[in-house]
Amino acid sequence: VQLPTKATHRQTREHNTRLVLRTLSEAGRVSRADIARRTRLTRTTVSDVVAGLMDVGLVEEVGRGPSSGGKAPILLRIPPDARHVIGLDLGEGAFAGALVDLRGDVRREIRVPLEGRDGEEALTVVHDLVAKLMRTATSPLLGIGVGTPGIVDTRSGTIRWAVNLDWQDLPLARLLTERHGLPAVVANDSRAAALAAYTFAPGSRGRDLVAIKVGRGVGAGIVLRGELLLGDGSSAGEIGHVRVVEDGRRCRCGNVGCLETIASAAGIVAVAGQLAARTPGCTLARAADAGTLDLDQVRAAWAADDPAATTAVLEAGRALGRVIAGLEGVLDIHRIVLHGSVTAFGARWLEAVRAEAHGHTLPTRGNGVEISLVDLDADLVLLGASAMLMTSQLGMGLAR
Amino acid sequence: VQLPTKATHRQTREHNTRLVLRTLSEAGRVSRADIARRTRLTRTTVSDVVAGLMDVGLVEEVGRGPSSGGKAPILLRIPPDARHVIGLDLGEGAFAGALVDLRGDVRREIRVPLEGRDGEEALTVVHDLVAKLMRTATSPLLGIGVGTPGIVDTRSGTIRWAVNLDWQDLPLARLLTERHGLPAVVANDSRAAALAAYTFAPGSRGRDLVAIKVGRGVGAGIVLRGELLLGDGSSAGEIGHVRVVEDGRRCRCGNVGCLETIASAAGIVAVAGQLAARTPGCTLARAADAGTLDLDQVRAAWAADDPAATTAVLEAGRALGRVIAGLEGVLDIHRIVLHGSVTAFGARWLEAVRAEAHGHTLPTRGNGVEISLVDLDADLVLLGASAMLMTSQLGMGLAR
Numbered sequence: 001v002q003l004p005t006k007a008t009h010r011q012t013r014e015h016n017t018r019l020v021l022r023t024l025s026e027a028g029r030v031s032r033a034d035i036a037r038r039t040r041l042t043r044t045t046v047s048d049v050v051a052g053l054m055d056v057g058l059v060e061e062v063g064r065g066p067s068s069g070g071k072a073p074i075l076l077r078i079p080p081d082a083r084h085v086i087g088l089d090l091g092e093g094a095f096a097g098a099l100v101d102l103r104g105d106v107r108r109e110i111r112v113p114l115e116g117r118d119g120e121e122a123l124t125v126v127h128d129l130v131a132k133l134m135r136t137a138t139s140p141l142l143g144i145g146v147g148t149p150g151i152v153d154t155r156s157g158t159i160r161w162a163v164n165l166d167w168q169d170l171p172l173a174r175l176l177t178e179r180h181g182l183p184a185v186v187a188n189d190s191r192a193a194a195l196a197a198y199t200f201a202p203g204s205r206g207r208d209l210v211a212i213k214v215g216r217g218v219g220a221g222i223v224l225r226g227e228l229l230l231g232d233g234s235s236a237g238e239i240g241h242v243r244v245v246e247d248g249r250r251c252r253c254g255n256v257g258c259l260e261t262i263a264s265a266a267g268i269v270a271v272a273g274q275l276a277a278r279t280p281g282c283t284l285a286r287a288a289d290a291g292t293l294d295l296d297q298v299r300a301a302w303a304a305d306d307p308a309a310t311t312a313v314l315e316a317g318r319a320l321g322r323v324i325a326g327l328e329g330v331l332d333i334h335r336i337v338l339h340g341s342v343t344a345f346g347a348r349w350l351e352a353v354r355a356e357a358h359g360h361t362l363p364t365r366g367n368g369v370e371i372s373l374v375d376l377d378a379d380l381v382l383l384g385a386s387a388m389l390m391t392s393q394l395g396m397g398l399a400r
Numbered sequence: 401v402q403l404p405t406k407a408t409h410r411q412t413r414e415h416n417t418r419l420v421l422r423t424l425s426e427a428g429r430v431s432r433a434d435i436a437r438r439t440r441l442t443r444t445t446v447s448d449v450v451a452g453l454m455d456v457g458l459v460e461e462v463g464r465g466p467s468s469g470g471k472a473p474i475l476l477r478i479p480p481d482a483r484h485v486i487g488l489d490l491g492e493g494a495f496a497g498a499l500v501d502l503r504g505d506v507r508r509e510i511r512v513p514l515e516g517r518d519g520e521e522a523l524t525v526v527h528d529l530v531a532k533l534m535r536t537a538t539s540p541l542l543g544i545g546v547g548t549p550g551i552v553d554t555r556s557g558t559i560r561w562a563v564n565l566d567w568q569d570l571p572l573a574r575l576l577t578e579r580h581g582l583p584a585v586v587a588n589d590s591r592a593a594a595l596a597a598y599t600f601a602p603g604s605r606g607r608d609l610v611a612i613k614v615g616r617g618v619g620a621g622i623v624l625r626g627e628l629l630l631g632d633g634s635s636a637g638e639i640g641h642v643r644v645v646e647d648g649r650r651c652r653c654g655n656v657g658c659l660e661t662i663a664s665a666a667g668i669v670a671v672a673g674q675l676a677a678r679t680p681g682c683t684l685a686r687a688a689d690a691g692t693l694d695l696d697q698v699r700a701a702w703a704a705d706d707p708a709a710t711t712a713v714l715e716a717g718r719a720l721g722r723v724i725a726g727l728e729g730v731l732d733i734h735r736i737v738l739h740g741s742v743t744a745f746g747a748r749w750l751e752a753v754r755a756e757a758h759g760h761t762l763p764t765r766g767n768g769v770e771i772s773l774v775d776l777d778a779d780l781v782l783l784g785a786s787a788m789l790m791t792s793q794l795g796m797g798l799a800r
Contacts, residue, residue, distance in 0.1 A: 012440065151762075220730070222730070224629070225627075231731060231733065232608065233732050234732070235762065236730065237730065238762060241729060242726045242760070243722070243760045255759075325643070326726040326730075329638055329642040330622070330636065330726070330727050331629070331631065331730065332629075332636040332637075333631065333632055335632075360642070360643045362635065362638060362653055
């Protein structure tokens, strides 16, 4: 199809601008000539695009680089505060929001406990959080990036189904844009976190990875060739609902025996409670009976070598390990990182995951797979969601 | 890093040539101006590259297209016989080789029964097959594309491990190039077939797919964003070794209970034989006892509603379905196609696969997944391997 000449020119211009920004965000400080080499654009085109970006403050000159014979070239960079992004993590029990700069540094963060609110009330919390952050912004805002549990159609910004928040077919991106006048991107939390782990976890940049969130739910984000895998139905990485027990307990999804019924925080609490009930009088049994058993109590019991807690946690690790083996059989990605509240069970739980994953993998490659905890003191969901917004608006990842 | 100017120019030239060829192979007949628009290269560059390609016979002019006002543009295409490729399928029981044109049409095919040969002897069969095809070639040969069972490091062209052929760390690509003076590409058969299914299966072009070969072994090829997923350890898609039975039979890989022990041709034969042994005297039991039971006999028994064959085949289908559900949980690719000798069990087997896959998938998306047999009377492995060779040499897929 032949496009009208004008549209073609505008599209080419936008394409080139995004290409230049991506190159700058990946390379840090580079000269115009370097950008031309990396992008295969002509020097004239690069100078043109750079001039446009300098006009809007997205590029600045920062001195001269080493000379390769002739005159030392002027270096360019993206000023981190040229724009800020509002990042949201609609997490377990609390929503977090932050102003994030173009380098991925959190400049201000707010947490609001949910206290059981869901549906419309939870949506109000989101709007209030955004409004509060907008009032304190010190740089022009690029938009809103949201990470949320549930099945999310990222292409349309719609939350198909987030069972804990009682949201169904909620067009959150559109609602945020209408209310606050900013572009918005909405992604599943596990996926957003995977993107952040890819960018920030030491030694991982440029290597494909699977980041698995093991918390209230269990979900994976898969980064292949530097890009998030979305899936035809927007649910790639939904490993929490792979069946691991043929006659297992009913899952909130409607099926039985899903990985989440055993390996998630709620699954561990339920299994530990059931097991403890066989030895009435023990602390866990009493709490389970009263319906107050929670993950912290199971963690305390686990630390004290309580048998019910030990069995529940190790079986949780093994079930996760088996599903990781299946995932490895499909993807053959050697870097798997785990995060989320369940990872607090630490080394013994991790060993159970690893042993089972390796034992169920082709002997010729089991050893190549590296399963580790994310060693980062940062809100991966919030950072990943911010990065997705930057990519959608500027065509670039975080400018590290 | 600043490359020497000359190398940069040569690389740019090669990059542009591949870009133009890819555009031509995807678009069929196009004008120079169209190529410029699609590739974002300047018209001068395109004319330059096209002139070079016409010199070596890879592009020809084929009349004029519709005018959009001015002079009707000259259309270009890749002549299908400009080059031929030798494609090999080192299949089960027989090796097949063919001369394939640039459109993917098989121009001449030879099949050589293996008759139990493996190791060095099987390698000799490969060399003889190539030599015979080279003698009958009527177009310049571009190279050799090989699809083989086993774990293959496609980047280096080495077969890491092909148990039935008794090949281990065999640098087949290098050996073929040394002997025959042609570039060679070696890929796992399931993957090569997936690429061919992506190109040839009706309605699938441009849609991600998983193609699962269910024959002597069970393996998947995954096409994501138009590209084969290879995996960090070159074994993406090796789903045959996902454990499906905790205390199952020993697999040839060394583990126990792998999908292959139940769902492959050999697995079905073994399970049917075991079950039949419980009713001594029946045909299957006698054949199993004599060690002569094969897939054809099980197929005949299945057609006659023999209980042992029925149970073995349906359980094979269900086990495959469960692994497909796990794969869906990870990839969320909605198009799954099955091929290989086991698919001959037909509709009832396929129904068992589908029912189990859907029953183990998130209720919200089970229905979106389409599992079907490849409806093509072609050697997918051979065609896919040829396509990979074309991509490596010319940067283009098959010119459909």
